[in-house]
Amino acid sequence: MSNDKEPLFSAKNLKLITTPLGKHNPITIQVLGVCSALAVTAKLEPAIVLAISVVFVMLFANLTISLLRDTIPSRIRIIVQLVVIASLVILVDEILEAFAYDVSRQLSVFVGLIITNCIIMGRLEAFALANKPWPSILDGVGNAAGYGVILIIVGFVRELFGSGTLSLPGVGTFQVVPEQFYSMGYENNGFMILPPMALIVVGIIIWIQRSKDKSLIESN
Amino acid sequence: MNKQGNSYTFIFATIMVVVVATLLAFVSQSLKPRQDRNVLVAQKSDILQSVNIFVPTDEVEDVYDDIIGESSYIVNFSGERVEGEALEVNMQREVRKSLDERNFPVYEATLESGEIKYILQVRGNGLWGPLWGYVSVNDDGTTIYGATFDHAGETPGLGAEIANRSFQDQFSGKKIFDDSGELVSIAVVKGGAPEGDSHAVDGISGGTITAEGLEDMLLNNFKGYEQFLKNIERNSHE
Secondary structure, eight states, X not given: OOSSOOOTTOHHHHHHHHHHHXXXXXXXXXXXXXXXXXXXXXXXXXXXXXXXXXXXXXXXXXXXXXXXXXXXXGGGHHHHHHHHHHHHHHHHHHHHHHHOHHXXXXXXXXXXXXXXXXXXXXXXXXXXGGSXXXXXXXXXXHHHHHHHHHHHHHHHHHHHHHHSEEEETTTEEEEOSOHHXXXXXXXXXXXXXXHHHHHHHHHHHHHHHHHHOGGGSOOO | OOTTSHHHHHHHHHHHHHHHHHHHHHHHHHHHHHHHHHHHHHHHHHHHHHTTXXXXXXXXXXXXXXXXXXXXXXXOTTSOEESSOGGGOOHHHXXXXXXXXXXXXXXXXXXXXXXXXXXXXXXXXXXXXXXXXXXXXXXXXXXXXXXXXXXXSOOTTTGGGGGSHHHXXXXXXXXXXXXXXXXXXXXXXXXXXXXXXXXXXXXXXXXXXXXXXXXXXXXXXXXXXXXXXXXXXXXXXX
């Protein structure tokens, strides 16, 4: 082992956080975890809460698996990963129910469905099992943030155009589109709050991202 | 020790399960009181919504104490008061009993105007799971003042629309009994209720089975409250 310690935020480590936000974004590039992205983004508030929950689950799941990586018997490693994720998710669910009851009612089954979010298990299997705790934490946060950013963008667009409001956790809902607009004949686009529009918004994000970074376009 | 061997695997799995179970049991137990309180506040918020009072979550308890406070009780099938706390009635268990054995919670709300509204609790089944709600009735014992419904898992956009204000607002002013005092309840009519019909509201396209469930729920629960409602009506004449 070399004596000079790698700095905590070395270029290599930082990359673990930044690439999932852009070039390897779990939703727009790998198209993972899309179903929850469609379901909870009709309003901004649940989208933010779910994003934070996923960051939490992913950070600690990656950390735990990485710490245990030398002790986990490889034959039951998937089960171990599942138990770790499931207990973290139950933890999040219990905490939301105790401290943010309204949001937990809105998110209903989708908190529980974090368990099935393929991004998390994918990162555990592909990264945390083979890397040290610190890079694993960064990788977890990076991927969860990449997922969360898309969730928040979609939630923002859908709530703004669908309801004319924006809602933030712990603060409440604000009317953003001014009353005068409505009297001038502006109407909320009711289609925005239906699930299909989430798919279309995600599609538009993918389109914008690919037209900006041509290297992402597959050659057929 | 061989990390791929059977005994190691078994020991690892056992320790993991015990640790996780202990942790989760501890968290669940320590958060239980807070969660129960949240459920109670949500219930009070629903009760207030049935008399068209909408307040933010942190004000629910104060407003509830102002408007209803201690004036909630349980009545039986013959409309007499029985022992017990209305908020503690487990409706899920009650609806399985026969009508004459059931407990019927009543919440008496005194509005700012001094009017008294009687809030009845209803529960039934939709397409995918239970429906529940609160219906408030004027002191004539038949005219509905407001209603609120919720559901566990009706289809979003279709059956789930019963939880929407625009659907619930239709109930205001409808009548439970007809002019001769017969129990008619409120029908949820597919394709739209006839103009001026005081016993029907518009149904929801694509939510027919949920709507039928809601209709049954209202009829069944009103049957249970029938004597109580007639007593209110009689008292209002005195």
